Amino acid sequence: MSVEHGDNDDPSILYHYTDAYGVVGIVDSSWRDYAILKPENEIGRHKTIKLQASDIRFMNDTEELKFGTRLLRNHLEALAVDPSISPEFRAAFADIAPYFFPEGTLDWPVSCYATSFCVKGDLLSQWRGYAGGTGGFALGLDRDGLENRSYSIGRDRWPGDREAPAKVTLKRVVYGEDAGIAAIDEHIEDLMKTNWTSIITDRRPQHSQQARLLLFTMLVRAVAIIKDDAFKEEKEWRLFTMGEFRWPVDVRARARGLLPYKNIAVNVSWKATAPEHEAHHKEHPTIVDLVVGPGPEQAEQVVAARELLKGTDHEPKVVRSSKVTYR
Template identity: 35%
Template sequence: MVGQVHHYCSASVFLSFIKNKEIWLTALSQSNDHLEGTWMLRKWLELFDRSKDQDKTLKKKGARFAVETILDMYVALGTCFSEERDLLSQWRGYAADGTGFSISFDKEALTALASNSTETLPLTMSKVYYGHKDNKQSNEVIRILNDAFGEDAEKYKEYPDGIGDRQLAYTREKFKQQKNATRLLFTIKNEAFAEEREWRLFTFESVSKIKGVEFRESRGVLSPFVKFKIPVEAIRGITLGPTNKTPLKTIKNALQIHGITCPVSPSNASYRGF
């Protein structure tokens, strides 16, 4: 059983966290994995190509159209954690080439926060699975996608002008089923990321429904985010990155000033950075 999960971040994000006791849930589809939320969709759609059905191309278009309609209506905002506290690839990718920090949290505390979340920010604490490495979970998501969108694929029609139509009468229950199935796309990733052993705290909801949504600019791109409070009781420790030169005493003083009591330790990774 996983007792703790760890969030890697830059020094500036770490300082903001200890001051404000909050993390930012950011747009998962704008993460460093450009297939975030679509990798499993592609794998599911590829199954249509293997079918002997004469209308397989049209059905594949219908399936894609149906899922992308849901993806266009909602946004996945989340923050990511790793089961690994001191992993070099995490330091390099998410903690400013090792100059940042790893913040350790009690996983059950985060799960409880998600369970008690509100309608204006409905959250789940979800384990991430990795493609063919986790075949059981991947196949289950495929089954759920088939159940939710199979009828759309079957009834999809395309007119001579190229406009598609599913010709379906929707119920609230059907819409909820499709939303829940689409949310699962953000729990399966390419197995190339398996080393991360990721968990994520995230919501899949309409931007207009999420209370407190703001927008930020990064490298010329705008993206939504929402701030989420984390109680200090959920914090279990702080690890300095392998190229972080801040004295341990300074970190402990900063934590004390901001009302946080937890162990502080340096990374064991022998990495000099660039």
């Protein structure tokens, strides 16, 4: 039985497609950085899971990043001469636009780390593209937990100097130029209402570098959710966080080389005691669906997936088989 809730625009469950190695790593509650999220005297397993958010500059298709970067730069240049914009912001947009050079993403002063989701938990294109073809898994996660109780976990720069946990952002990806420009405009309107406007528009020489870095950090978030129309059928959502290069990040190996990433703790409970943690996760389960993808050993993998969830303190009854035939 399918448990997908909501529609494509307002889903209550979002699906992360992965392979067997990925699903084991995601639900493992013993990962090293989790200790900072709970009191030192806390004992026992908890139902927070971890995701790896990849540096968007190293995504599989670099053209999608160039598309959003080019769109943002062109729009900033237009806003820089728009008389309806205040002179302070026109100057700020004119100053920052050249830094969004589509061929210069590797030179960004900050980066954005993202992990992807789909609104559907049993799509052939996703099994093929993101879960290894056969033997994959679609992890159905509670959107509320992703949106409101998830944090990026930084690494120590040196003992005792750790980047503080930061709230992550969940956004629906938009496709094409028109939707991309609308998303940029919405982002800029929100930016212009923040308490940072006096810093962003400060053109004094001694403050210009700080103003430029802050504005760049705010604007690059828009690039993270813009893709070409060709990818529209994916109906993707992204969970993302920012990172300054003064803080180290983890790096993992993949077939094409190395990939920088940050860990994200999903559905964190900030309660003080074990019973309160248990009550929180009973009311707000992290994993609400787990679809075992098509493959020759699907029945066995359903049983194995239930054992995985049971052993990590999640509800094993949420595991189900894909209905897709993949040959």
